[in-house]
Structure formats: structure tokens, C-alpha cells
Amino acid sequence: xxxxxxxxxxxxxxxxxxxxxxxxxxxxxxxxxxxxxxxxxxxxxxxxxxxxxxxxxxxxxxxxxxxxxxxxxxxxxxxxxxxxxxxxxxxxxxxxxxxxxxxxxxxxxxxxxxxxxxxxxxxxxxxxxxxxxxxxxxxxxxxxxxxxxxxxxxxxxxxxxxxxxxxxxxxxxxxxxxxxxxxxxxxxxxxxxxxxxxxxxxxxxxxxxxxxxxxxxxxxxxxxxxxxxxxxx
Amino acid sequence: xxxxxxxxxxxxxxxxxxxxxxxxxxxxxxxxxxxxxxxxxxxxxxxxxxxxxxxxxxxxxxxxxxxxxxxxxxxxxxxxxxxxxxxxxxxxxxxxxxxxxxxxxxxxxxxxxxxxxxxxxxxxxxxxxxxxxxxxxxxxxxxxxxxxxxxxxxxxxxxxxxxxxxxxxxxxxxxxxxxxxxxxxxxxxxxxxxxxxxxxxxxxxxxxxxxxxxxxxxxxxxxxxxxxxxxxx
DNA sequence: GTTAACTGTGTACAAGTGTACATTTAATTC
DNA sequence: GAATTAAATGTACACTTGTACACAGTTAAC
Numbered sequence: 001x002x003x004x005x006x007x008x009x010x011x012x013x014x015x016x017x018x019x020x021x022x023x024x025x026x027x028x029x030x031x032x033x034x035x036x037x038x039x040x041x042x043x044x045x046x047x048x049x050x051x052x053x054x055x056x057x058x059x060x061x062x063x064x065x066x067x068x069x070x071x072x073x074x075x076x077x078x079x080x081x082x083x084x085x086x087x088x089x090x091x092x093x094x095x096x097x098x099x100x101x102x103x104x105x106x107x108x109x110x111x112x113x114x115x116x117x118x119x120x121x122x123x124x125x126x127x128x129x130x131x132x133x134x135x136x137x138x139x140x141x142x143x144x145x146x147x148x149x150x151x152x153x154x155x156x157x158x159x160x161x162x163x164x165x166x167x168x169x170x171x172x173x174x175x176x177x178x179x180x181x182x183x184x185x186x187x188x189x190x191x192x193x194x195x196x197x198x199x200x201x202x203x204x205x206x207x208x209x210x211x212x213x214x215x216x217x218x219x220x221x222x223x224x225x226x227x228x229x230x231x232x233x
Numbered sequence: 234x235x236x237x238x239x240x241x242x243x244x245x246x247x248x249x250x251x252x253x254x255x256x257x258x259x260x261x262x263x264x265x266x267x268x269x270x271x272x273x274x275x276x277x278x279x280x281x282x283x284x285x286x287x288x289x290x291x292x293x294x295x296x297x298x299x300x301x302x303x304x305x306x307x308x309x310x311x312x313x314x315x316x317x318x319x320x321x322x323x324x325x326x327x328x329x330x331x332x333x334x335x336x337x338x339x340x341x342x343x344x345x346x347x348x349x350x351x352x353x354x355x356x357x358x359x360x361x362x363x364x365x366x367x368x369x370x371x372x373x374x375x376x377x378x379x380x381x382x383x384x385x386x387x388x389x390x391x392x393x394x395x396x397x398x399x400x401x402x403x404x405x406x407x408x409x410x411x412x413x414x415x416x417x418x419x420x421x422x423x424x425x426x427x428x429x430x431x432x433x434x435x436x437x438x439x440x441x442x443x444x445x446x447x448x449x450x451x452x453x454x455x456x457x458x459x460x461x462x463x464x465x466x
Numbered sequence: 467g468t469t470a471a472c473t474g475t476g477t478a479c480a481a482g483t484g485t486a487c488a489t490t491t492a493a494t495t496c
Numbered sequence: 497g498a499a500t501t502a503a504a505t506g507t508a509c510a511c512t513t514g515t516a517c518a519c520a521g522t523t524a525a526c
Contacts, residue, residue, distance in 0.1 A: 031493075031494075032492090032493060032494090033492080033493050033494075033501090033502070033503075036492095036493095036503075036504095037502085037503065040503085040504085055380075057290075057292040057293075057377050059290040059292050059293050059377065060290075060292050060293050062482080062483060062484085063483080063484065063485090064482075064483065064484085065482095072503095072504065072505090073504065073505050073506070074483095074484085074485085075484095075485070075486085075487095075504080075505075075506085076503070076504050076505075078485080079502085079503060079504075139376040139377075140376050140377040142376070142431060143372035143373050143375070143376060143377065143431040144290050144292065144372075144373040144376065144377035147288075147435075150431075150435065154432070181452075184449060184452050184453060184456070185453075185456060187449065187453070188425065188453040188456060188457075191424070191425055191428040191429070191453075192421065192424055192425065192428075194428060195424040195425075195427060195428050196424070198375060198376040198383075199387070202380075202383065216417060216420065219414075219417050220417060220418075220420070220421040220424075222460070222464075223417070223418060223421060223457060223460035223461055223464060224421075224456060224457065224460055225460070226459070226460035226461075226463040226464060227455075227456035227457055227458070227459035227460025227461070227463070228456055228459075228460070229463075230459040230460070230462075230463055231455075231456060231459060264523075264524070265522085265523065265524090266471095266472070266473075266522075266523050266524075269473075269522095269523095270472090270473065273473085273474085295512075295513060295514080296513080296514065296515090297512075297513065297514080298512095305473095305474065305475090306474065306475055306476075307513095307514085307515085308474080308475075308476085308514095308515070308516085308517095309473070309474045309475075311515080312472080312473055312474070313473095
């Protein structure tokens with residue numbers, strides 16, 4: 001249907017795999033030492049995410065807690081991160097990769113664009129479930145993180161919105177809108193998704209209410225699309 | 234233009250003044266003791282809000298910190314609240330009053346409904362500034378608070394949305410929508426406002442970007458209204 | 467006026483925190 | 497193989513935290 005040509009948006013940034021596996025580093029063979037370091041590093045990242053998912057607030061978890069969960073001694077933490085804040089910024093990088101995967105999955109499914117909203121929301125939902133920890137971190141951090149983390153997350157959501165702008169303009173969903181107006185609409189969509197995320201993440205073990213919430217989100221996206229189509233300067 | 238007749242929604246709940254003054258308790262003359270207690274109680278509440286506004290995360294501030302800022306000894310905290318969580322639930326009550334004032338102000342201004350969105354957003358903006366602490370707490374707590382605080386905030390935002398439904402139906406803004414559909418739209422509006430709040434609160438000392446963000450919010454609300462008008466089952 | 471109730475004080479302690487520093491262990495380099 | 501480098505350990509210390517407990521000072525009740 002269309003090709004991914006927004007290289008300019010991302011070519012400058014490398015992000016590690018979101019799978020959080022021990023950083024395979026595929027082609028380049030690492031030295032054993034660096035390999036082990038990368039291993040405990042992602043153990044720390046995973047420990048932090050796990051603690052966040054288990055109900056902890058990222059702002060309150062301590063270096064010692066993280067280190068314990070990662071199976072290392074507290075002071076070893078400093079070999080990898082200066083701070084919990086610095087670790088948090090790395091979590092944002094994981095989030096970035098995850099969001100990009102989300103966009104890619106949504107694009108694959110959107111061949112038949114008649115049910116575009118349906119499809120996209122289902123994919124969003126699946127990502128919420130399969131990367132719960134990251135999205136809990138995202139929703140927490142966007143308003144409750146340190147200033148630098150808040151900014152980093154804001155930035156990722158902005159990039160996400162720009163991706164949506166790209167898609168909307170390539171599919172000519174709203175021919176009457178210029179790119180600034182498309183961005184405005186995309187921001188509204190992203191905001192609505194992010195806002196819903198908080199609710200959905202809290203409904204993990206209540207399938208009925210969760211489905212209801214998803215239906216609400218879908219209707220709201222439809223309203224946004226209807227409104228965007230009607231927009232006049 | 235219209236009268237406030239949604240008594241059924243609120244008649245069962247009393248909320249203290251949001252001004253956080255020492256709980257005047259107007260008509261009933263309190264005993265001196267209870268009066269003093271109420272005084273230090275709101276000193277604790279104000280201390281917590283101040284700490285939150287000064288950049289602290291509510292989840293991380295300690296009983297000792299709050300007590301110190303309130304000018305009492307740490308252990309005296311327990312005479313008023315069992316927990317920081319219990320204090321947090323009281324902050325939600327303050328928030329509730331604040332949101333109700335917001336609705337009321339918006340209604341007073343909405344006599345000429347031609348610029349309804351403009352007016353409402355300006356009022357929203359003013360409330361964000363004059364009750365910064367409460368809204369910082371709200372955005373933090375909605376996704377990063379304890380489960381009970383998250384629920385309490387969710388509940389308040391739901392009540393807020395119901396108020397909007399009330400207004401929309403009384404003004405017959407969208408004659409084609411039934412009340413469930415109006416609620417869906419109101420939730421979208423509330424979500425968009427809440428999402429924007431996080432951004433706006435971070436732009437307090439950057440008037441230029443702040444104005445931009447407000448313009449974005451206004452455009453987005455317009456999209457929502459356009460879409461709601463176009464909605465068909 | 468005495469007694470009882472209650473808010474706020476002061477002390478105390480065990481548990482948890484960040485982090486400096488010296489040490490051990492293992493991989494890389496020569 | 498010896499020397500070097502770096503990751504992880506272990507110990508240590510000065511905080512901060514929540515909270516139990518005994519106490520003091522005031523107000524309320526009788």
C-alpha cells in the first residue's frame with residue numbers, strides 16, 4: 001500500500017532491542033567482558049521494569065532494590081548507571097523501540113484501511129499487554145517522573161505523533177488538512193491513546209470492563225476522525 | 234441561559250473549601266480544640282501540596298517532610314492521618330471541590346455560547362495556574378498513585394465528565410446524541426484536558442510555548458465538537 | 467475544681483537508603 | 497605466562513525513614 005520512507009526521522013538514533021534479551025549485538029562479536037556487562041545491564045533494566053510492573057512507582061524504587069532483583073550487589077549498580085534517573089532515560093529508549101514496533105505492526109495490518117481504527121486499536125491493546133511494564137512506566141513517568149524523564153517521554157510521544165502524521169498524509173485520510181493541522185489531530189490521537197493506557201493498564205484482570213474501555217476508545221477515535229474530516233481553517 | 238439543576242449528582246457529598254484556609258466551618262462554632270486540630274490538619278494538607286508543587290513526587294514525600302513543613306513534630310502526623318495515602322485521599326477531596334468550582338466558573342461565562350470552547354479553556358487555564366499544586370497532584374496521582382488514589386481521581390474525573398454531559402444536553406449542543414454518546418464525548422474532552430494539563434503545568438514559566446499549547450488544546454476541542462456533531466450510530 | 471480526653475512533644479530504634487573505598491575475581495593485553 | 501584492566505563484591509558510614517512509647521500541656525466534661 002505504501003512504503004516506509006521516514007528515514008530522516010530516525011536515522012540518527014540507535015535504539016536497543018525492546019525484547020530486553022541480553023543485547024545480542026548480533027554481528028559484532030563482543031569481548032566476553034563487554035558481553036557480561038551488557039547482560040547485567042539489561043538485568044538491571046529488566047529488574048526496574050519488573051518492579052514498576054509489580055505495582056511500584058518508578059520514582060520510589062531504590063538502587064538497592066533494583067540491584068537485589070537483578071542479582072547483583074548494590075554498589076555494582078554504578079558500573080552501569082549514575083542514577084535511577086539515568087536508568088529511567090534508558091527505559092525511555094526501550095519505550096521508543098516499543099512504540100516504533102507498534103507503528104510498524106499497525107502499518108502491516110492497515111492494508112485494508114476500511115477498519116483502520118479497529119485494527120490499530122487492537123494492535124495498541126496487544127502492545128499494552130505484551131509490554132505492560134513499559135507502558136506503566138510511560139504513564140507514570142510522563143507526569144510523575146523527573147523533569148528529564150518527563151521530557152524524554154514527551155519527546156517519544158511527539159515522534160510517535162509525527163509517525164501518525166506521516167501515515168495520515170500518505171493515506172490521504174484528510175486531504176483538506178495541511179501538515180500542521182494533521183499534527184494537531186495526531187497529537188489528539190496520541191493523547192487519547194496515552195490517557196486510555198492508564199485506564200487499560202489498571203483493568204488487566206477485568207476483561208469485561210477492559211473491553212468496554214476499548215470500545216470507548218474506539219468510539220472516541222472515530223469522533224476525532226469525523227471531526228478532522230470536517231475541519232476548516 | 235440555563236439553571237444548575239444537577240443536585241442529584243452532588244447532594245450526598247460534602248467537600249471542604251478548596252481555598253485550604255483553616256476550615257472556617259462557618260455556622261457551627263467548633264470547640265477550641267477541634268478548631269486547632271482542623272488548623273494543623275490543613276497545615277499538613279497544604280504542606281503536602283506545597284511539596285508536590287515544588288517538584289516533589291507525592292509518592293516519594295515522607296511523613297517527616299510533611300510534618301516539618303507543617304511545623305509539627307513527625308509523630309503528630311498520626312493524629313490526623315494514618316498514612317500518606319490517607320492524606321492523599323483528602324487531597325483528592327480538595328481536587329473535587331476545585332473541579333466543581335471550575336465547572337461553575339465555566340457555566341457563568343458560558344452565557345454567550347458562541348465562544349464556549351474559548352471561554353472554557355481560558356477558565357481551565359486560570360484554574361491550572363491558581364491551583365497548580367492540586368493539578369500537579371492530579372496528573373501525578375492518576376497514573377502514579379496508589380491504587381486507591383488512582384481510583385479516587387478516576388472517580389472525580391468521571392463526575393467531572395458527567396457534569397459536562399449535563400451541560401451539553403441542557404444546551405442541546407448535540408441533539409442527535411443520546412446520553413451514553415454524550416458521555417463518550419465528555420470523557421474524550423476530559424481526557425484531552427487532563428492530558429494537556431501535564432504539558433501546561435510544565436510550561437508555567439514559558440508563556441510562549443504555553444500559549445501555543447493552549448491553542449493546540451483549543452483546536453483539538455474543536456475537532457472533538459465537530460466530530461461529535463457528525464456522529465451517527 | 468477535679469478528672470478525663472486529646473493534641474502535640476521528645477526520645478528511641480530498627481530498617482532502609484545512597485555511596486565511598488578497599489578488595490576479589492576474571493578477562494584482556496602484552 | 498605476567499601485567500593490566502575492569503566488573504562485581506564486601507564493608508562501612510552517615511543519613512532518612514516509619515513508628516512505638518512515655519510524657520506535657522490544654523481543653524472538655526463532670
